[in-house]
Amino acid sequence: MPLSSDDQLKGKVAIVTGASRGIGKAIALGFAAQGAKVAVAARSENQVRADLPGTIHETVETIQAQNSQGLAVPCDVTDEASVQNMVSRVIEAFGRIDVLVNNAGVAFGRSILETPLKRWDLVLRVNLTGAFLCSQAVLPHMIRQGSGSIINISSLAANDRDKGMVDTGVAYGVAKAGLDRLTWGLASEAGCHGVAVNALKPVKVVDSEGMRLWSSEEERQGWTSPARMVACALFLARQSSGSVSGVVATDDEYFAWHGLQLSPNPQPEGGRPHGS
Ligand SMILES: NC(=O)c1ccc[n+]([C@@H]2O[C@H](COP(=O)([O-])OP(=O)(O)OC[C@H]3O[C@@H](n4cnc5c(N)ncnc54)[C@H](OP(=O)(O)O)[C@@H]3O)[C@@H](O)[C@H]2O)c1
Known part of the structure; x- marks a missing residue:
């Protein structure tokens, strides 16, 4: 029986x-709106900067307000012990892990000459090593279950051959190119266990608190909402290695190839191509 539109991840x-x-x-x-129990993993438990809103507890409060189950888990994806602890807490609370979205990311939008080693390291550790650590920690559970889906949030910056339309810095593009390669490697290793691994990158700049920090009001005019990314993530979350796996593609490509549609009342669309 086909799933109704609001229980796709029940x-x-x-x-x-x-x-x-x-x-x-x-x-x-x-x-959460599609019935999943969601572990919200990031570092912010309290808002430290006035210009950077958002905490794991606020996200979980919003999830609970829509009568879904959420778990706030403090986690620094660059720290192996922190990642292991996060995964243990999720197993303790919910008993299994079906989907991992490696979304945590940072950029450093300066030239190579202006990039100190510690910034280079940080960008690679959050965007690439973080995804490696989280995938390594959840895979034994998915393999035991014989199913799972890992979604890596990548960027067209991985494909840029210059500094990109939005200058997010070369370290960021290098990290996302590595994430694309990690996607293929993971898909090939996890496929025989039923686990799908795919990467998703937005074509247009997506309005987010992080992007707002280092952009002008004028640049924000053409940005788009995260609605298309959410639709693609929902689609990818339901895949197994027997269906869609080992794919590195944009939101536009997933929409076109798989006939995806936005749910009713989508956020306003628009915007320009980006390299972030
Ligand atoms: N926005 C775009 O147009 C765009 C385009 C292409 C790709 N992307 C990718 O999409 C993803 C989300 O971007 P966004 O624009 O939504 O960024 P954002 O608003 O800056 O959010 C970034 C998230 O990453 C978390 N994070 C950073 N360092 C972390 C760490 N060490 N451990 C755990 N969490 C960490 C932050 O949480 P805490 O600070 O609480 O830890 C925050 O929740 C990123 O991977 C980005 O590269 C975005």
Whole structure:
């Protein structure tokens, strides 16, 4: 029997990293609205900066306000012990893990000459090593279950051959290119266990608290909402290695290839191509 439009992830347990704000928060809320129990994993337990709103507790409060189950788990994806602890807490609370969204990300929008080693390291650790650590920690559970879906949030910056239309810095593009390669490698290793692994990158700049921090009002005019990213993440969350796996593609491509549609009352669309 086909699932109704609001129970596509009923009974599933999802972890979304970087879900204290931005695209990760939108995906976490979208998953919860479709019946998933969602672990919201990021560092912010309290708002520290006035210009950077969003905490894991606020995301979970919003999930609970829509009568869904959420779990706020403080987690620094660059720290192996923190990641292991986060996954243990999710297993303790929900008993299984069906979906991992490796969404946590940072950029450093300066030239190579202006990028100190510690910034280079941080960008690679959050965007790439973080996804490696989280995938390594959840995979034994997915393999035991014989199913699962890992979604890596990548960027067209991985494909840029110059500094990109939005200058997010070369370290960011390098990290996302590595994430694309990790996607293929993970898909090939996890496929025989039923686990799907795919990457998703937005074509247009997505309005998020993080992007707002370092952009002008004028630049924001063409941005789009996270609605298309949420629709693609919902689609990918339901895949197994026997269906869609090993794909690195944009939101536009997933929409075109799989006939995806936005749910009713989508956020306003529009915007320009980006390299972030
Ligand atoms: N917005 C776009 O147009 C766009 C385009 C292409 C790709 N992306 C990708 O989409 C993802 C989300 O971007 P966004 O625009 O929504 O960014 P954002 O608003 O800045 O949110 C980034 C999230 O990552 C988390 N994070 C950062 N460092 C972390 C760490 N060490 N451990 C755990 N969580 C960490 C942050 O939470 P805490 O600070 O609470 O830890 C926050 O929740 C990123 O991977 C980004 O590269 C975005």
